[in-house]
Amino acid sequence: AYVAGVDEAGRGPLAGPVVTAAVILPEECNPLIGVNDSKQLSKHTRAEFALRIKEHAVAYSIHFQSVEAIDKYNIYEATKQSMKESILNLHTEPQYIIADAMEIPVNIPQSSIIKGDAKSLAIAAA
Secondary structure, three states: OOEEEEEEEOOOOOOOOEEEEEEEOOOOOHHHOOOOOHHHOOHHHHHHHHHHHHHHOOEEEEEEEOHHHHHHHOHHHHHHHHHHHHHHOOOOOOOEEEEEOOOOOOOOOEEEEOOHHHHOHHHHHO
16 A cells, blocks of 8 residues: 655745645665654755655655745645645555645545654655
8 A cells, every 4th residue: 555645845934835745655665764854854964865765755746836825825725735736746646645734635544643754754755
């Protein structure tokens, strides 16, 4: 079964676009051990892990939500819609979703985990 981790970046500062990603990792993903909340990693380490994630992921998708959409809907709704787009744009459909503290409006079973990027490798990878 494919499980997608979903997370966002850029929601905290409320400046600029919000970026969301969905990542499906393989069962064995030893090269990704050490991935954590991106705010806890240096810029260099984040870049290294980004390359490893792209290389090893079963599927990944990144979506940018515009400032205009954020202004129109609000940051929370714009983030949810961006996460939905990230999931729908995966080339492999997940059977389950784990998201960092967010319910995503898709017809796929899911769990919302508070501080999920520190608890789930799939969310951290996203």
